[in-house]
Amino acid sequence: MKLATLALGLLIPFAMPAQANTQFLVDFEKTWDYGQTVDNAYAASGVTFTNMLGLSNDPTMPAYFSNSPSPQGVGFVQLDGVTNTTAYMNVAAGVNGVLDFFYASPAAITGAIKAYSGLDGTGTLLGVFDLAANTGSDYDSWTAASFAFAGKAMSFDLSGAANVAAFDNFSALPEPGEISLVLAALGGLAIARRRRG
Numbered sequence: 297m298k299l300a301t302l303a304l305g306l307l308i309p310f311a312m313p314a315q316a317n318t319q320f321l322v323d324f325e326k327t328w329d330y331g332q333t334v335d336n337a338y339a340a341s342g343v344t345f346t347n348m349l350g351l352s353n354d355p356t357m358p359a360y361f362s363n364s365p366s367p368q369g370v371g372f373v374q375l376d377g378v379t380n381t382t383a384y385m386n387v388a389a390g391v392n393g394v395l396d397f398f399y400a401s402p403a404a405i406t407g408a409i410k411a412y413s414g415l416d417g418t419g420t421l422l423g424v425f426d427l428a429a430n431t432g433s434d435y436d437s438w439t440a441a442s443f444a445f446a447g448k449a450m451s452f453d454l455s456g457a458a459n460v461a462a463f464d465n466f467s468a469l470p471e472p473g474e475i476s477l478v479l480a481a482l483g484g485l486a487i488a489r490r491r492r493g
Contacts, residue, residue, distance in 0.1 A: 298462060301326075303490075306325065306396070307337050307422060308387050308422045312338065313453055316338065318456045319467075319468060319469055319470045320338070320341040320342060320343050320370070320387070320466075320467060320468060321465065321466070321467045322341070322385075322465070322466040322467070323366040323464065323465050323491070324350055324351075324366060324368070324370050324371050324463075324464060324465075325363075325366045325368045325369055326350065326352070326367035326369055327369070328349070328350030328352045328369050329384075330352055330354070331349065332349065332350050332417045333345070333347070333349055333350070334348040334349065334371060335348075335349065335380075337350070338487070340386075342387060342388035342389050343385060343386070343387050343388075343466070344385075344388075344448045345357075345371075345386075346382065346383055346384045346386075346416070347373060347374065347375060347376050347380045347382065347383035347384075347385070347478055348369060348371050348372070348373055348383055348385070348454065349372045349373070350369050350370075350373070351370050351371070351372045351462065352367060355489070357370050359434075360435065361400065361435035361436065362434065362435070362436045363437065363438060364398070364400070364435075364438055364440075364462075364464045364488045365398045365438060365464050365465050366464050366465055367405075369468075370400075370462045370463060370464045371441050371462065371463040371464065372461075372462050372463070373454045373455070373458040373459070373463075374458065374459060375455065375456050375458040375459060377390070380393070380425050380456070381454065382416075382417065382455045383414075383453070383454040383455050383457075383458060383492050384416050384417055384442055384451050384452065384453055384454065384455075385452045385454060385466065386415050386416060386450065386451045387449070387450060387451065387452075388450075390448040390449060390450050390466075390479060391411075391447075391449045391450075391468040392443060392447075392448050393445065393447075393448075394442055394443065394444050394445075394468065394469070395398070395409075395442070395443045395445075395449070395452065395466065395467075395468055395483050396440070396441070396442050396443075396465075396466070396467045396468065396469075397440075397441055397443070397463055397464070397467070398433065398438045398439065398440055398441070398465050399427055399430070399438065399439055399441060399457075399461050399462065399463050399464075399465065400430060400431040400435040400436070400437060400439070400461065400462045400466040401429055401430060401431065401460055401461035401462070402425070402429060402432055402433050402460065403456070403460055404427065404429045405426060405427040405456055405457055405460060406426050406456070407424050407426065407456040408425060408426055408427040408452065408454075408456040408457040408461060409425040409443060409452055409454055409456065409457065410424050410452065410453040410456070411422070411423045411424075411443065411445040411449035411452055412446065412449060412451045412453060413426075413447060413449065413450060414449065414450055414451065415450050415451050416451055417451055417453040418451070419450070420447070422445040422446050422447045422449050423443065423444070423446060423447075423449075424439070424444025425443040425445075427441075427457065429460055437464050438464065452454060
């Protein structure tokens with residue numbers, strides 16, 4: 297047991313900080329007040345938003361959405377075209393190569409999401425993702441999507457999806473090297489336990 301604890305204690309500190317900085321899940325799972333912005337609700341995970349609303353169903357009114365992967369809330373970009381003209385998701389540690397999410401959209405949207413190398417849509421454009429129409433105005437059908445792009449994105453411009461698409465469960469996995477460190481730590485722990493027995 298002491299050897300297993302030692303192996304875990306030596307390996308995990310090297311693996312966990314990098315993983316914690318790059319892996320996140322934004323599931324919008326809370327009760328949002330009508331018109332409440334997401335802003336820094338996920339800042340502890342290194343993710344912040346500009347002009348993204350959290351949307352929850354009010355039991356006293358017709359449902360805004362249903363069947364979403366995380367049932368309590370979803371995200372919706374709302375822009376007025378005057379004072380709110382752009383919407384971003386910033387990721388402090390960046391996202392390498394793939395952003396996963398679910399969406400519901402009653403209309404096809406060309407250029408719905410754009411990945412950029414800098415914060416707030418600055419730097420190099422790394423990729424563009426289009427959304428296919430997949431639901432009616434009741435937002436009851438959700439599609440899993442993986443947005444693959446070249447390089448490390450620090451921000452995602454969501455402006456193209458404004459006032460049309462709803463989102464749920466934005467996520468990114470650690471880099472392959474970081475996953476290897478975690479697996480090495482777990483493997484070391486398993487070997488130490490096997491030797492103990």
